[in-house]
Amino acid sequence: MKIVVNTEEKISQMIAEDFIAVVNAKPNAVLGLATGTSPLQVYADLAKANKEGRVSFKGVTTFNLDEYVGLEGTHNQSYRYFMNENLFNHIDIDKANTNVLLGVGDYVTFMNQYDAKIAAAGGIDIQILGIGSDGHIAFNEPGTPFDSLTHETQLTEQTIKDNSRLFNDISEVPTRAVTMGLKSIMNARKIVLIATGKNKAKAVYGLIKGPKTEDMPCSILQDHPDVTVYVDEDAYSLCK
Ligand code: F6R
Secondary structure, three states: EEEOOOOHHHHHHHHHHHHHHHHHOOOOOOEEEEOOOHHHHHHHHHHHHHHHHOOOOOHHHHHHHHEEOOOOOOOOOOOOHHHHHHHHHHOOOOHHHHHHHOOOOOHHHHHHHHHHHHHHHOOOEEEOOOOOOOOOOOOOOOOOOOOOOOOOEOOOOOHHHHHHHOOOHHHHOOEEEEEOHHHHHHOOOOOEEEEEEHHHHHHHHHOOOOOOOOHHHHHHHHHHHEEEEEHHHHHHHHOO
């Protein structure tokens, strides 16, 4: 596991460059994407690089980690909406090649086919992850089996509380989600994780120093051969 400590601006730039390098080396690369606050600057940097002609996403396929159950893709807190607004609408990607789990309709069938779909696309070349304050990656909450594939899950009270900042009221936050599993994530060839702020310090400690345990889902990444953890000083503070 490689660890890089720098400012949020710098680590975002570095992750964007990791993605650009992968896509420039393999124009039909498969990208694993996350939502949330953490990757926002990375996506802005990728859109800028695309406008400047430093990278093209025309041949790329993407798979997102997760989606809330119960939200249509047009809902402004759905992850499909987030991805369109923060990345896909600003780059030259073919939206037909962007995959986000469904939260409504026959979402269970779609969910059950997701890992096979990723494999059929050739597997994920580079996966970006954020991390929850409870150590979740994607929506794999504490206690999720390390060998899990894409599945439906109940969000913890902590995650609902953390995510309520984006909704008008905590009662509007969905309580269930569909998510790639820990094994699905471990199948990616390269993983970059971004964490900033004191709120993430405990989870980052569990990720880097803690024992490998299903109580701290991110700790499974200790076993991955190509992970870079990008953190700011606050998120790294307990590891010093
Ligand atoms: C989102 C996801 C989540 C977030 C995590 C951190 O697709 O998979 O695991 O990465 O909840 O969220 P932020 O970045 O908003 O602190």
